[in-house]
Amino acid sequence: MGVNLKDIAQRAGVSLATVSNVVNGYRPVGERTRQRVQQAIDELGYSPNLGARHLRRGRTGLIALAVPELTNPYFAELAEIAISEAAALGYTLVMENTAAQREAELALLDGSRQRVIDGLILSPVRVGRKEVLARTAGSPLVLIGEGVYDVPHDHIAIDNVAASHAAIRHLVAIGRRRIAFIGATPGGDRQSAHLRVRGYREALAAAGLPYRPRLVARTDAFGRLDGMRAMRDLLALGDPPDAVFGYNDLIAIGALRALAEAGHRVPEDVAVVGIDDIEEGRFTAPTLTTIAPDKREIGRLAVRRLVARIEGAEVEGPLTVQTPFRLLRRESTGTPDA
Amino acid sequence: MGVNLKDIAQRAGVSLATVSNVVNGYRPVGERTRQRVQQAIDELGYSPNLGARHLRRGRTGLIALAVPELTNPYFAELAEIAISEAAALGYTLVMENTAAQREAELALLDGSRQRVIDGLILSPVRVGRKEVLARTAGSPLVLIGEGVYDVPHDHIAIDNVAASHAAIRHLVAIGRRRIAFIGATPGGDRQSAHLRVRGYREALAAAGLPYRPRLVARTDAFGRLDGMRAMRDLLALGDPPDAVFGYNDLIAIGALRALAEAGHRVPEDVAVVGIDDIEEGRFTAPTLTTIAPDKREIGRLAVRRLVARIEGAEVEGPLTVQTPFRLLRRESTGTPDA
DNA sequence: CATCACCTGTATAACGTTATAGAGCCGCGC
DNA sequence: GCGCGGCTCTATAACGTTATACAGGTGATG
CATH class of the missing domain: 1.10.260.40 (lambda repressor-like DNA-binding domains)
Known part of the structure; x- marks a missing residue:
């Protein structure tokens, strides 16, 4: 043909x-x-014929981007960027959905898929340092987001502790004192949540505010529903919070919904902040204040690093890169940016 | 290795x-x-070694799902389903982003990508019947959504006219008389919008309501921002609508935002209905009434048909399949389902 | 006992590309 | 006039798999 x-x-x-x-x-x-x-x-x-070329060259021209959920707009937005960057470098990006399951992550790290892709960009959720180190597959691996540190692979992420600081400082600056966090995880396997909680605690301490364990809500996952449920529980406390910092925008949006249902005003009664800057947060009522990571930078850097490793190029600089973020003030904290 | x-x-x-x-x-x-x-x-x-196998067999094991925007949750949700169905059938699904651009759609129909994928699932936006017929690439093609009819390819979609009917009937049933539509397109190239407008007009006529061209708002694209802008324009009319039917959920969510900003109550002043049943619509304030297509059925059917064609199997039944949909009543029309 | 069919397993030619070794040719310097 | 290096181009062997044709052995049939 x-x-x-x-x-x-x-x-x-x-x-x-x-x-x-x-x-x-x-x-x-x-x-x-x-x-x-x-x-x-x-x-x-x-x-x-790319198949033949790749057979001969020993490469397939495919790289994979594995995320815990395609339907999280943060990852969809990231994927859009990564796909176009990969295309620009002559690679095809395949999306993989781990569904936040340990087996799926392990299968990607070491499974038979490894034979068909030249490299992997993974957002780990259920695997840790040990599993990454135990990996035998030889193809390059780039980690994005958080959860795994101290491994001999490129790693692109924002400084989660600093991001939490920025969010909490903002809430403190607008006069909030009882600040809750939604999205801590039971196990120690999701380190990003721990980091964000750590930043939360440190910033509270720096502001001279007490740390109240009851204001840290755990969730099983990180979707709108989880945020909504956790917020309902927080409101049921004798002395509910006057501000909420969500693990991500979806959680914060779920919290907004619970607050609306319960008849609380945002930001007057409760201020809300998320992380991710997904487009949805610009259209909620009220619009959502958020910590905005530089998604473009993360997506492009991850793909470029991976491709450089695949092609055997020397990569300068340290393995771990922290990309910038900024605070976007919107209505949910009452002080929109210009 | x-x-x-x-x-x-x-x-x-x-x-x-x-x-x-x-x-x-x-x-x-x-x-x-x-x-x-x-x-x-x-x-x-x-x-x-899949590369070698595919070289020999003449197939790559890759199928592509091309959508106009990855960041539209409807497509993200659809993709999640399609990816797992493809995996179950032994294929890898590659996401392609056409960004609603004609060139990108044409390139997929006939471009060099065709050499590397075994088949294509396309949600056409800018190409029509003519371009699809002119296609020379030999690999199977499945169309999803609307826009192109009467071509010798499998086609999976909901009945858009009927979907519009259902939405408008619901709005009429709750007593609305000045019902607007947001998301008509200037050109004739996006037929789904035309179909939804047609259903809108037919249902108005059936209810004995007049068709007012000024209540049909055109948009360039189909995102939240487009919905918001169009709603603002509608509110600026001397006699604004008491209900709005959006081309999709994103448009309807944008409309919700514009209504909130302008201080209108939903559903008391203006009722809002969308199409797609994206998860986001269950968390807006108010929650969004929507026409819910059966995404699981669409995704699975599209992949199965495509794979059947690739493997040369006889496919029974007609080329065009209309998948079911249902109306989900939520707060934005004041009459939530149980 | 010869013929035939059948069943397992083998040898080998593709598939379309790239990398390696080398062939031909020309001009230059000794 | 001969050898040698440099420049183009060619022939060919891989890459790892699958499909085709065939070989060898066994049992049944005439």
């Missing part, structure tokens, strides 16, 4: 290898021959 | 071909030999 190198070679009256050299620029080819070959390529409409 | 058939063949003391037959079950193999080979496979940890 396809035009192949042989067809071009016949048409142009040269050898197979010469056509290959014209296509890949691997060896110098005389100007006249090059033109004749190029003309044949244009006339017959040749495009290389 | 990998164990290959030859290694297994040596270890088991049989020929290459026999190992291949054990792996693929293509030819009968004696029980004793099979066990010896299987043992060698287990011991050495063999898994086939």
Whole structure:
């Protein structure tokens, strides 16, 4: 069904290898021959069979981006960026959905998929340092987000502790004293939540506010529903919070919903802050104050690093890169930016 | 870096071909030999090199799902379903983002990507019947959503006219008389919008209500921002609507935001209905009434049809399948379901 | 006992590409 | 005039798999 190198070679009256050299620029080819070959390529409409090329080269041209949930807009937005960056570098990005399941993450780290992709970008949730170190697959791995540190792989993330600080400082600055956190996790396996809780505690301490364990709500997952339920529980406390910091925007949006249902005003009664800056947060009522990571930077950097490793390039700088973030003030804390 | 058939063949003391037959079950193999080979496979940890297999078979095992925007939750939710269905059938699904651009859609229909994927599921926005018919690439194509009809390809969609009917009937039933539509498109290239407008007009007529062109708002795209802007314009009319039907949930959510900003109560002053049943609509304030397509059915059917065509199976039934939908009443029309 | 069919297993030619070794040719220097 | 290096180009062997044709052995049939 396809035009192949042989067809071009016949048409142009040269050898197979010469056509290959014209296509890949691997060896110098005389100007006249090059033109004749190029003309044949244009006339017959040749495009290389990637399967064969990759068999020969030992690479597939595929990289995978594995996220815990496709339907979390943060990851969808990140994926959109990563896909276009990968395309620009000549790679095809395959989305993998781990559904936040340990087995799925392990299978990606070491499973048979490894034979078909050249490299993996993983947002780990259920695996930790140990599992990453135990990995035997040889293809490059880039970690994004949090959860795993001190491993010999590139790692792109924001400084979660600092991000928490910024959120809490803002809430303190607008006069809040009873600040809750939603999205702590039971196990020690999701370190990002721990980091965000740590930043929360440190910032409270810095502001001279007491740490009240009852104001830290645990959730099983990190969706809107989890945020809503946790917020309901917090409101049922004898002395409910006057501000809430959510593990992410989805949790914060769930909290907004619970507050609306219970008839509390935001931000007058309770202020709300999230993390991720998903587009949805610009349209909620009220709009959501959030910590905005530089998604473009994260997506592009992750893909570029991975491709550089795949192609054996020397990568300068440290393995771990912390990307910038900023606080976006919106209605849910009462002091919108301009 | 990998164990290959030859290694297994040596270890088991049989020929290459026999190992291949054990792996693929293509030819009968004696029980004793099979066990010896299987043992060698287990011991050495063999898994086939998919690149080579696909080169030989002429297929890559990749199918693409091309959508106009990854960040539209409807497509993210659909993708999640399609990915797992594809995996169950032994295929890898690659997401492609056309960004609602004509060039991107054309490139997918006929471009060089066609050499690397076995089949394509496309949600067309900017190409029409003509472009699909002009396609020369030989791989199977399944269309989802609307926009293109009367082409020799499988097509999975809901009945848009009927969906509009259901939405408008509901609004009429709760006593609305000035019902607006947001999301008509200027060109004739996005037929789904036309179909939904048609259903809107027909249902108005059936209810004995006049069709007011000024209540049909055009938008460039179909995001929250478009819905918000259009709603603002509608509110600026001398005689604003008492209900709004959005082209999709995102548009309806944008409308909700504009209404909140302008201080209108929903549903008391203006009722709002969308289409898609994205999760976000269950958490807005108020929650969003919507027409819910059966996303699971759409995603699974699209993948199954495509794979069946790729594998040359006979597919029974007509090319075009209309999947079911239902109306979910929530707060934005004042009459939540149980 | 010869013929035939059948059943297992084997040898080998593809699939389309790239990398390696080398062939031909030309001009330059000794 | 011969050898040598440099420049193009060619022939060909892989890459790992599957499909085809065939070989060898066994049992049944005439």
